[in-house]
Amino acid sequence: MRLYATAVYLFLYLPIGIIALFSLSAGRSATQLQGISIKWYGRALNNPFVMEALWTSVKVAFVSAVLASVVGTMAALALTGMKGRLRAGFDLMVHVAVMIPGIVIGIATLIALVSVFDIVNPWLEAASGYRLSMGFGSLVAAHGLFTMSLVVLIVRGRMEALDRALIEASNDLGAGSLATFRQVTLPLIAPAILAGFLLSFTFSFDDFIIAFFVAGSETTLPIYVFSSIRRGVTPEINAIGTMVMVASLGLLIVAQLMLRRGDARRQ
Amino acid sequence: MTGHIGNRPGDETVAEFVETTKRFGPVLAADRLSFRIRRGEFLSFLGPSGCGKTTALRMLAGFEAPTEGQILIDGQEMGATPAYRRPVNMVFQQYALFPHMTVAQNIGYGLRQRRPRMAKAEIAAKVENALAMVRLTEFGNRRIWEMSGGQQQRVALARAIVNEPKILLLDEPMAALDAKLRAEMQRELLDLQRSLGITFVLVTHDQEEALSMSDRICIMGKGRIAQIGTPLELYDQPANRYVADFVGRANILSGQIVSREGGMARIALPGGRDVVVRAPAGDTRKDVEIAVRPEALGLASASDQIPDGHTVLPAEVTRRTFLGDHIEYLLRSADLGPLQVLVPRQAERAMRGHDVGARLHVIWAPGAGLMLGAED
Ligand SMILES: Nc1ncnc2c1ncn2[C@@H]1O[C@H](COP(=O)(O)OP(=O)(O)OP(=O)(O)O)[C@@H](O)[C@H]1O
Ligand SMILES: [Mg+2]
Numbered sequence: 001m002r003l004y005a006t007a008v009y010l011f012l013y014l015p016i017g018i019i020a021l022f023s024l025s026a027g028r029s030a031t032q033l034q035g036i037s038i039k040w041y042g043r044a045l046n047n048p049f050v051m052e053a054l055w056t057s058v059k060v061a062f063v064s065a066v067l068a069s070v071v072g073t074m075a076a077l078a079l080t081g082m083k084g085r086l087r088a089g090f091d092l093m094v095h096v097a098v099m100i101p102g103i104v105i106g107i108a109t110l111i112a113l114v115s116v117f118d119i120v121n122p123w124l125e126a127a128s129g130y131r132l133s134m135g136f137g138s139l140v141a142a143h144g145l146f147t148m149s150l151v152v153l154i155v156r157g158r159m160e161a162l163d164r165a166l167i168e169a170s171n172d173l174g175a176g177s178l179a180t181f182r183q184v185t186l187p188l189i190a191p192a193i194l195a196g197f198l199l200s201f202t203f204s205f206d207d208f209i210i211a212f213f214v215a216g217s218e219t220t221l222p223i224y225v226f227s228s229i230r231r232g233v234t235p236e237i238n239a240i241g242t243m244v245m246v247a248s249l250g251l252l253i254v255a256q257l258m259l260r261r262g263d264a265r266r267q
Numbered sequence: 268m269t270g271h272i273g274n275r276p277g278d279e280t281v282a283e284f285v286e287t288t289k290r291f292g293p294v295l296a297a298d299r300l301s302f303r304i305r306r307g308e309f310l311s312f313l314g315p316s317g318c319g320k321t322t323a324l325r326m327l328a329g330f331e332a333p334t335e336g337q338i339l340i341d342g343q344e345m346g347a348t349p350a351y352r353r354p355v356n357m358v359f360q361q362y363a364l365f366p367h368m369t370v371a372q373n374i375g376y377g378l379r380q381r382r383p384r385m386a387k388a389e390i391a392a393k394v395e396n397a398l399a400m401v402r403l404t405e406f407g408n409r410r411i412w413e414m415s416g417g418q419q420q421r422v423a424l425a426r427a428i429v430n431e432p433k434i435l436l437l438d439e440p441m442a443a444l445d446a447k448l449r450a451e452m453q454r455e456l457l458d459l460q461r462s463l464g465i466t467f468v469l470v471t472h473d474q475e476e477a478l479s480m481s482d483r484i485c486i487m488g489k490g491r492i493a494q495i496g497t498p499l500e501l502y503d504q505p506a507n508r509y510v511a512d513f514v515g516r517a518n519i520l521s522g523q524i525v526s527r528e529g530g531m532a533r534i535a536l537p538g539g540r541d542v543v544v545r546a547p548a549g550d551t552r553k554d555v556e557i558a559v560r561p562e563a564l565g566l567a568s569a570s571d572q573i574p575d576g577h578t579v580l581p582a583e584v585t586r587r588t589f590l591g592d593h594i595e596y597l598l599r600s601a602d603l604g605p606l607q608v609l610v611p612r613q614a615e616r617a618m619r620g621h622d623v624g625a626r627l628h629v630i631w632a633p634g635a636g637l638m639l640g641a642e643d
Binding site: 172173174187 | 355356361367426
């Protein structure tokens with residue numbers, strides 16, 4: 001049993017470990033360790049194409065995560081006040097949205113956006129000379145739409161754990177619903193919203209599949225890595241991969257801590 | 268178990284329920300409640316679990332809208348007034364203190380909602396004053412989770428009274444405290460109520476708590492008011508069997524009216540003996556129930572002289588319990604079934620033979636019992 005578990009973990013983490021290890025290679029081969037150096041990290045960070053892709057990824061991740069957090073939180077609040085069949089329907093849709101494979105979302109979003117553009121563009125062009133096309137906007141929309149369901153799930157979980165008596169106490173002490181939201185509800189669910197934001201950011205930052213379909217002329221970091229691999233894998237790619245992984249893990253850990261802290265506060 | 272006797276509040280009405288009914292689907296939680304709350308009084312809702320005490324309180328606070336009927340505060344219909352505009356404040360059962368605020372921030376919360384805004388310095392002064400009132404002066408900067416249960420309860424109390432509400436609502440505020448702390452809080456609460464002169468409405472299912480603290484008690488059962496009155500009235504003149512049973516202990520017997528005279532009625536008990544009991548006027552029934560408190564009955568040896576007019580009920584001792592200054596007897600009468608009698612220790616000394624199995628006489632003085640009204 002222990003042997004089996006060890007094998008599973010090796011199988012899971014060995015490739016990642018190897019990438020991290022080989023990113024430290026001094027030589028040109030991505031599959032052999034030839035001395036130790038961090039020169040490929042320097043190379044990656046000085047590569048203007050890498051930096052531009054990184055900047056695009058960060059922008060898309062940030063904007064889509066903000067969008068997902070705001071809209072997702074509002075949806076979660078609305079769901080909390082909802083009952084019965086309508087509620088069950090929305091719950092189901094949120095769960096399904098999280099489980100749909102990225103490739104389906106990618107294709108579906110692509111088709112949906114292209115059809116909308118086809119209808120809107122002639123009219124828009126006549127009015128303003130401007131055309132809608134795939135790019136930053138479609139990336140943000142696709143990522144934001146998907147990660148919104150994550151935010152809904154996290155924030156709704158926290159809302160449900162929130163003591164209703166706190167809301168009533170606030171009302172009782174003279175605060176209307178808006179004042180209560182600002183002074184009681186929001187501070188108490190803020191850790192969950194922040195955790196949702198960080199998860200959304202990480203998801204968008206790491207995503208290749210959906211981005212591949214809707215990126216248009218934009219190049220995000222995962223897309224850049226994918227296209228460089230076609231020209232041959234270098235330790236530079238390993239270095240980029242390692243940095244992305246460390247950053248993502250860091251964000252996930254922070255998100256987890258936020259959720260824990262929120263839990264501790266409630267006790 | 269005597270009622271609080273002190274500066275009785277006046278007759279001025281601060282709030283009123285008018286035929287107020289609340290339904291939750293098929294459940295009738297409050298059934299045509301009609302009563303007045305007097306300014307400055309300490310009123311308790313007492314009743315078993317699920318009888319609608321919390322519902323009545325929550326309707327007054329504005330958390331539940333009556334299905335039918337009205338609620339008036341200071342003469343104003345509260346129908347559409349939301350909780351945050353009502354001049355009442357509530358102490359919640361689990362306190363519901365805001366975990367992300369300090370003790371002082373919690374207490375100042377209500378004052379910070381005032382429009383036009385209250386000056387910061389004024390809020391601080393009032394918070395300080397409220398902290399002193401509940402003896403937590405040193406604790407203003409503490410976090411809620413750093414406070415013990417009893418301290419949290421006092422914070423909840425301070426957070427409500429700092430707003431100087433017309434009525435303070437308390438929903439079983441002592442339920443989560445241990446017995447010793449509860450007794451202490453009850454005393455503090457009463458002192459606070461007397462010194463502030465605020466009207467208190469307390470929900471409880473602890474009979475002694477209600478009897479010892481309240482000016483008046485509203486006994487509830489199944490969503491209805493069974494009786495409302497001072498603790499003494501409820502104890503001495505229970506309106507019906509439910510109240511007689513619920514407040515204190517009582518022997519409840521059925522019998523038939525033989526004759527009436529003034530405020531008294533002669534009742535024939537099963538087995539052919541008559542007793543004279545107090546009887547409300549205007550009741551025309553023949554078959555009635557009567558209640559008599561265990562301490563209103565006397566006990567004597569079979570050979571003892573019985574004063575004129577008293578009724579003698581022979582019975583056999585089935586249990587004898589020593590209660591300190593009183594002895595509690597459980598007896599069985601062949602005609603009436605079980606009877607409880609509470610005898611002062613002094614009186615027992617004069618008796619011969621009072622062990623289990625002894626045949627004694629239960630003595631019923633005229634007017635010791637009360638004829639009960641019909642339950643509606
Ligand atoms: N929000 C609600 N939805 C449905 N039914 C309710 C609701 N609140 C109360 N009830 C029902 O109304 C009745 C009265 O409830 P209430 O809470 O007023 O009782 P209570 O006297 O305070 O009891 P307890 O001593 O257990 O607190 C109960 O049968 C209860 O189940
Ligand atoms: Mg209750």
